Amino acid sequence: MKTDFELKNDILEELSWLPNIDETQIGVTVNNGIATLTGIVSDLPKKTAIEDAIKSLAGVKAVAEAIKVKYGSSDKQSDIEIAKAAINALEWNASVPSEDIIVEVEDGRVYLTGELEWPYQKSFAKRTIEHLYGVKEVVNNIHLKPKATPHNVEQLIQKAFKRSANIDAKNIKVAVNNQTLTLSGTVHSIKEKDDAEIAAYNAPGINNVINQLQVDYYPMYL
DSSP, X not given: OOOHHHHHHHHHHHHHHSTTOOGGGEEEEEXXXXXXXXXXXXXXXXXXXXXXXXXXXXXXXXXXXXXXXOOOTTTOOOHHHHHHHHHHHHHHOTTSOGGGEEEEEETTEEEEEEEESOHHHXXXXXXXXXXXXXOOEEEEOOEEOOOOOOTTHHHHHHHHHHHOTTOOGGGEEEEEETTEEEEEEEESSHHHHHHHHXXXXXXXXXXXXXXXXXXXXXXXXX
């Protein structure tokens, strides 16, 4: 098991490896495997890239991310401009029924509400907005429409895990109660934990996922 000092060095090396990221602007502390990130970046995609990269590192149990997005005064977009750009982007995304989504913007933070049928549509809606200029954060409050849950949904999800190159299915347990699915067991990284949750949300009839997976790092070769 890696020490906090070793994990901090891994994180700093990963930050220096990321393109277009100034690692000197990011503060890193690690306590009992929990990484806390602070600092300032110039746009939301950079913040997302940092968070995703750190989550993929073996041994990091959780990420407390307090990085702020700060645009230059000459580059700042008004909330009205951001809202128009968000609505336009959603309309151009064929994977998202934009007419079912409500967009609100406050101080550069975009709030999405509405009701969609599929989890991937909810995810795509957020990703469509995240890369727009001037956006500091996207809060995705879109609800999913209730659907019938197949009787064999646990087996369907386990098969989806086994098909994935990013998920080690053998240590993951799946339990379904009505339209709520609970994941328990262990995974090797936060990224794998997130991937398992995304795969579970894509199961038919699942509207809520309780992710109780624990990150339990151990070397592949002892």
